[in-house]
Amino acid sequence: MTVQARILIVARDDALAGPLAEGLDRLGWRTITARGPYAALAALGDLQIEAAIVDTASGGADALTLARRLKAACAPRRLPVIAIGDPDPQLDSFAFDLTLAPPLHPAQAVLRLESLVRMAIAEEEFELRLETFADKGRRLELPEQSPGPYRILAVGEPAPQFLALSNALSRSGADVVGAFTAFTAFDYLHERAFDSVVLWAGDNQAEALSIAAGMRRNTRLYHIPALLYMAADSYVTTSEAFHRGVSDVASPETPETETAKRVIELARSYRRQTAIRRALEKARSSGLMDAATGLFTRDLFAAHLVRLTQAARTRNRPMSVCVLRLSERNEVTSARAGGWLDRAIPQIGSMIGRLVRAEDTAARLGPEVFALALPGTPQAAGRAAAERIAAVIACTAFEAGEGKTPFTVDFDIGVAQIERGESAAAALERAAARALQREAG
Numbered sequence: 351m352t353v354q355a356r357i358l359i360v361a362r363d364d365a366l367a368g369p370l371a372e373g374l375d376r377l378g379w380r381t382i383t384a385r386g387p388y389a390a391l392a393a394l395g396d397l398q399i400e401a402a403i404v405d406t407a408s409g410g411a412d413a414l415t416l417a418r419r420l421k422a423a424c425a426p427r428r429l430p431v432i433a434i435g436d437p438d439p440q441l442d443s444f445a446f447d448l449t450l451a452p453p454l455h456p457a458q459a460v461l462r463l464e465s466l467v468r469m470a471i472a473e474e475e476f477e478l479r480l481e482t483f484a485d486k487g488r489r490l491e492l493p494e495q496s497p498g499p500y501r502i503l504a505v506g507e508p509a510p511q512f513l514a515l516s517n518a519l520s521r522s523g524a525d526v527v528g529a530f531t532a533f534t535a536f537d538y539l540h541e542r543a544f545d546s547v548v549l550w551a552g553d554n555q556a557e558a559l560s561i562a563a564g565m566r567r568n569t570r571l572y573h574i575p576a577l578l579y580m581a582a583d584s585y586v587t588t589s590e591a592f593h594r595g596v597s598d599v600a601s602p603e604t605p606e607t608e609t610a611k612r613v614i615e616l617a618r619s620y621r622r623q624t625a626i627r628r629a630l631e632k633a634r635s636s637g638l639m640d641a642a643t644g645l646f647t648r649d650l651f652a653a654h655l656v657r658l659t660q661a662a663r664t665r666n667r668p669m670s671v672c673v674l675r676l677s678e679r680n681e682v683t684s685a686r687a688g689g690w691l692d693r694a695i696p697q698i699g700s701m702i703g704r705l706v707r708a709e710d711t712a713a714r715l716g717p718e719v720f721a722l723a724l725p726g727t728p729q730a731a732g733r734a735a736a737e738r739i740a741a742v743i744a745c746t747a748f749e750a751g752e753g754k755t756p757f758t759v760d761f762d763i764g765v766a767q768i769e770r771g772e773s774a775a776a777a778l779e780r781a782a783a784r785a786l787q788r789e790a791g
Contacts, residue, residue: 354380356399357374357382357402358401359383359384360403362386367405369456370454374460377457391423395423398666400463401470402420404431405452407434426665427664430463430467431447433448448466448619450462458588461592465623469623469626473626476490479630486653490632491629494629498525500524501543501545502526503546504528505561506550506551507530509550532561546617548576549577566594575597577597577599578591578596578600580599626708642695643699643700643714645714651711659768667726670767670768671766672735672736673785674763675762676759679760681757685750690748691757693749702720710722722735737763744758746758764785765781766778766784
């Protein structure tokens, strides 16, 4: 079985690209390196590339205009392009999705790649939903980024270097809020919306890392980028910091204005992601959804699935469909007889809607049958997503009436990746058949 390259690196030499490529390969993000624009465009034509990384320093002037050419070559598939170079607001005009300062650590790159690839798929999904909902006589609101300055939370003791960075952020037009402790930081994070977080790893480096790790364990805070500001002699390695969920690392030896640009760059990318997710979530209030669960109805899902399948083929992306059918168990049979299962279904459906990613489509196909359409997702990842959702719901106890023990539910799961030339209906039937086989087994 041939391993497919996922990431295109464009660089004229291996000073930065070599170690980055080796690290990404080890982390499962197979790479291919192109030495110039023509080789890069040829790679995009031959391979199923998910994102590109451009070394602006080694690429010279050509690198600044290459992003647009790479994106155009992949259309209608959206291709995220990351620039490795000094953060510069002008780079945004060259169609870079994010600029990261060198050297780029592989673990850091993976965090950003995962986020940007999912955002690209979400943007594609929104375009398709516009068409599906328009066919049904409904209009969706276009993604709009929040107005006003970027909101930055600066967490840590008021050391001179940290205050200098906060002042540099304020001069850049950001709205900076300070928090001295982890408790205060999380209070702010739960009470207000922030575009980025800066963590000062001074004398209490463990606390700074614990805040980053805590953010990654919280579904609402998971996507907020965090920059760790630490001294060069810190005992915390950059590798450890990135594996704990930090988005970027800077030191007081770096000029505050440069670090401030890096923080603003992370905030810019996050605000764009937030806008598209918010637009997708507003589809639930369109009036076309299943009234009980807030999920796509069977007919709406069928229409959208056809469009998704056609788009996956055109964009050369994998796509999986999943069927989740409530398993037959004694306690479920009893709950059904008493009418308590019907009362639990709206909660179960609502949970499924909250557990899928914004770009995924969840539907209610029947009284006790649900389905998922997962764009940009191969079969193994689709099964993992469906099993994760089922496991969360299996831990929830539902009311069974006064004096009776609450009941739980399990799912029979069937997953199918849409094959070349296969219709959406055929793939869904395969997934449903596999769910029935598990029930019979």
